[in-house]
Amino acid sequence: MKYNDLIKKMTLEEKASLMSGKDFWQTESIERLGINSMFLADGPHGIRKQAEAADHLGLNESIPATCFPTAATVANSWNEELVEKVGEYLGEEAVSQKVNVLLGPGINMKRSPLAGRNFEYFSEDPYLAGKLAAGMIKGIQSHGISACVKHFAVNNQEERRMSIDTIVDERTLREIYLTAFEIAIKEGQSKTVMSAYNMLNGAYTNENIHLMREILRDEWNYEGVVVTDWGGSNDRVAGLLAGNELEMPTTAGETDKEIIAAINKGHISEDILDECVDRLLDLLFTTEKVFAKETKDFDIEEHHQMAQKVAEESIVLLKNEENILPLKQNEKVAVIGDFAQEARYQGAGSSIVNPTILDNTLESLEESGLTYIGFEKGFDRYGKKSKKQIDKACELAKEADVVLLYIGLDEVTEAEGLDRQSMSIPENQIELIHALHKVNVNIVAVLSCGAVVEMPWIGKVKGLLHSYLSGQAGSKAILRAIVGEVNPSGKLAETYPIKHEDTPAYYHFPGKEVSVEYREGPFIGYRYYDTANVNVLFPFGFGLSYTTFEYSEVQVDKSGVTFAITNTGDYAGSEVAQLYVGCQSTNIFRPKKELKGFTKVFLNPGETKSVTIPFDDKTFRYFNVKTNQWEIEEASYNIMIGASCSDIRLEETLVVEGTGAPLPYDKDVLSSYYSGKANQVSIEEFEALLGYKVPVSTWDRTVPLGYNDTIAQCQYAKGLFARFAFRAITLSHSFLWKIGKRSTANLIMMSVYHMPFRGMARMTGGIMNMPMLDGVLMIVNGKFFKGLRHVLKERKKMRKAQKESQQLINNRNKGEVL
Incomplete structure (x- = not known):
């Protein structure tokens, strides 16, 4: 241990005291030994350090900080370097506010479009999420403080999140729900990990020996600190045994006494406590070094400009019929929609940021160069219907050449702690779209929300820009894309199904009582739609541009794939090229294709660049439940380069040598998984996949209520x-x-x-x-x-x-x- 001498000077009580918070955001201190408190602050897309009484729900206003676009937004940039730069700016602001640990990024998978916290997470794909998270972590930690990757693991619903038991098979757990964490921890070197609230296969995550010891510590060689989510500790001693150092927030010493009693009774060794104290001290001493220097305020305007740059690169152009975009300056433009007046630019809950500056669409129109003829609210953001508002909006629309319509989801629909009830935008907005279309067919919609929505109205708009939740500078970024000063280069980091019923977890989300069953196995997102041949509205990786790109000259060898991209249009722009791999063997069930690499390339009109995407240790692997380790199946693999999951431009075949592992499955009893049509798997087939009986998912209403009942x-x-x-x-x-x-x-x-x-x-x-x-x-x-x-x-x-x-x-x- 690094701090053995210091630990020997501590009493048992002092050591135990370090294992939980001093208050809501600070760790305990031991003044006589020079051990200071650490400050932990929310911060997936901006620092939330509260100036007044602390709370975890975003009720009390925090110190002003730059509100960058949320993770769901920056994921659409597909730009690791850009996300690392965001991390650097976040780290600088954290240092200026004397924050030791920034609680982010969040990297849970988007199993269902209705999960209430999807706006805080990157993607439905673990490779993309892991790579972007690793970049953000590197950026944050470049300033000497710690990032905290969360929520470890399989925290994919908000309803009953503090008690729900997630039932998932081992292969799906490893390939889908842990891979992003593996990349973030191994490549990003995150100093802190936050355990999730939920249970995993019968044990709370922070007490789960398989998750916390066998995988996190032993396999991934993680040497950092594990902190509970706030209030997420169940059995404190069990958590300590699993290697969970820090419980937050304070319990006023109650759980410290539990640790002391367990050691005195011989239930656990004091060496385990010492090991946890050593890791916590290392986090404290390495992060507080930066505060020894004089900290300075960050440049508010520079950070605001960075937030705008990130927003610009994350905008996704989903529809551009008749090349209605970019707009011409002589076109008369009517602006309609409540979100133009009051932007929807971030999520709600523990991630809410008090922005340093907040751009406004209506105030920014003058400098955009558009011929602006007026604004109408058009609808109430919370869904209240008003024929008068629609009529006034239609009167204005009649006078315009083009209608800019700002629509989306409101703040209370997407919030921590609650899942969405449907994939629809409010009905009053849909009624407005239909009414506007009757008086003016030239509608360009700007969609603001942090998650997937259904779009039965998409035929009524000629242009559709999706800004997601674009942060404090998003309004100007969107206008710059509308007038062509920015060429949209974002691509979707999640699939847009046609309707909610098409989603793979439709029948098993959310878990309502004791547990939630991940019966779809590894077939989430595009892995399901692509393999089961389900039509979607917009595929994973999709995004239009004001220019066009041509792919050519593909070459594949054992180290990777090389190809050329040419800008064949009239605008300079960036293209996200995506590497997908599919195994031709049917001996082991797999998705039709999986993302295994990507790169973003900027090209001037007529320019060609040679691009190489290397293979890595995750390109051909799968998790074998018989050998309990990662294996490679010897087979021919399709190597695909695409502009999206469903727009494959180049393809070659590569024969890959395998590891010779035994086949893990019996095809005859897992037919749904071998077909990929895994949205309605029977309980018997799911049990065959799990290897054990599925636990009862309903409450036992005959027994008294206990600690973990709600x-x-x-x-x-x-x-x-x-x-x-x-x-x-x-x-x-x-x-x-x-x-x-x-x-x-x-x-x-x-x-x-x-x-x-x-x-x-x-x-x-x-x-x-x-x-x-x-x-x-x-x-x-x-x-x-x-x-x-x-x-x-x-x-x-x-x-x-x-x-x-x-x-x-x-x-x-x-x-x-x-």
Whole structure:
């Protein structure tokens, strides 16, 4: 251990104290030994360090910081260097605010388009997500602080996220849900990893020995720190055994005592605690070095310009009928849509950033050079219908040559802690599109949202620019693309299906009670649509340009593929060339093709460049469940270069030598997986894939409620008071939603309705402890007066213990002998 001498000077109590937070965002300190607190701050796309009382939900305003485009947006750039540059800017701002650990990037897979936090994640493809995350981590950590890749792992739904058990087979786990983390940790060298809230195959992720020890530590040789998601600790001692150093936020010393008791009773060795303390100290000492120098404020305008550059390169042109874009300066333009007046530029929840500057579309129109004739709101962003607004918008549209229509999803629809209920944009926006089309067919839509939506209205617009959530400088970036100052070069990092029913997880998302079953196996996103021959609206990797590109001269050898790209149009522009690989053998089920490399190339009109995409250790591998390791199947492989998943321009065949592993599957019992049509797999076939019986997915309503049951389950609790509380919560949510207080209504669902009872102790910073929670559960389970007495008695004991503990800390900090 690096800090063995220092650790020997610590008491057992001091060592245990370092394993949980001092408050909501800071770690504990030991002043007598010169061990300072670390500050951890949210920051997937901007720093969220709160100036006032701390909370995890984005309620209190944070110190101003640059709001860069979200991960779902920058993923469309397919530009590793650009994403690394974003990381550098984030790191600089973190240092200026004295943040040791920046909690990002998030790299969970987009299993379903409805997952509420998709705007914070890169892609449905693990290779793309991993490469971009590695770049961002390198950039953040280039300033000496730590990134924190999250949420490890298979955290793919928000509903019941703190208690849901994810049931997934080992091969799918490795190939789809862990590969991005593997790349981020091995290539990005992330110093910190955040464990997810959920369970994985029966064990909470931060207690899961297979995930945390066998894979993360032993296979990937990870030597950094694991921190829980806020309130994500279940059994603190089990978490410590798995190598989970830091529990956040504070529990006012309660879980420290659990660690001490476990060591004193011989349940765990003190050496395990020492190992965790050593890693935590290394994180502290390496990240605080940068603060020894005088920190300076960052250049607000320079960072804003960088945010604009990233937004520009991430815009995706999805439709350009009759080359309606770019617009000509002499065309009369009407701007319609609430999102033009008040931009939808970031997500909601723990990632919300207080921007340093915020560009506005209406204010930026003058410098765009467009002939602007007026603005109408057209619709209410939260879905309230108004014929008057539509009529006024249509009157304006009649006078215009082109209508610029700003549409999308609102802030309460895409939010942490909640999944979306449908893939549609609000009905009042769709009604507006149809009404506008009747008076002016020249409509260019600008779509702002962080996730996939259905587009049954797409035939009513001639142009469609998707800006995703483009950050504080997005408005100007979009206008520059509209007038041709920027040639759109973004390509979709996720597939757009025609309708929700087409999605592979449609029948098994989200898990509503105990568990969620990943019956589709590795067939998520384009892997499913492509293999099962399901038509989609826009394929993975798709994006138009104002110019055209031609691919030629492909050459393939064992090291990689080389080819030429020529800009055959009239505009300078960038093209994202994508390498896909498909195995011709049918002995092991696989997707038809999988992304294994990509590059972005800038070309002037008429220019040709030679491009090489090398193969790596992930190009031909698959995870063999019989040998329990990565193998290569000896076979012929299709090597494909495409402009998207479904637009393959060049193709060659390569024979690859295998590792000689035994075949892992019986074709006869896994027919759905061998066909790729895995959206309605039977439980028997899923069990054959898993190798064991699927656990019961519904609540047992006959047993008393416990720590990991949720407030939602009070609907069937034995206690009358609990059932009353459940009704009050649901009625409050319904009432707040109807009167327009939708953010508050969402907060009730996220922080109360789906919260496990243990969250009362883990998330309240010492206001309630686990013995008090025992009393609450007595009340819930029908023993009201006994439970109330227990709560009051334990509260009195807790307050007395807290006073004694604080006195002990004060004495220790004064250097008194204990």
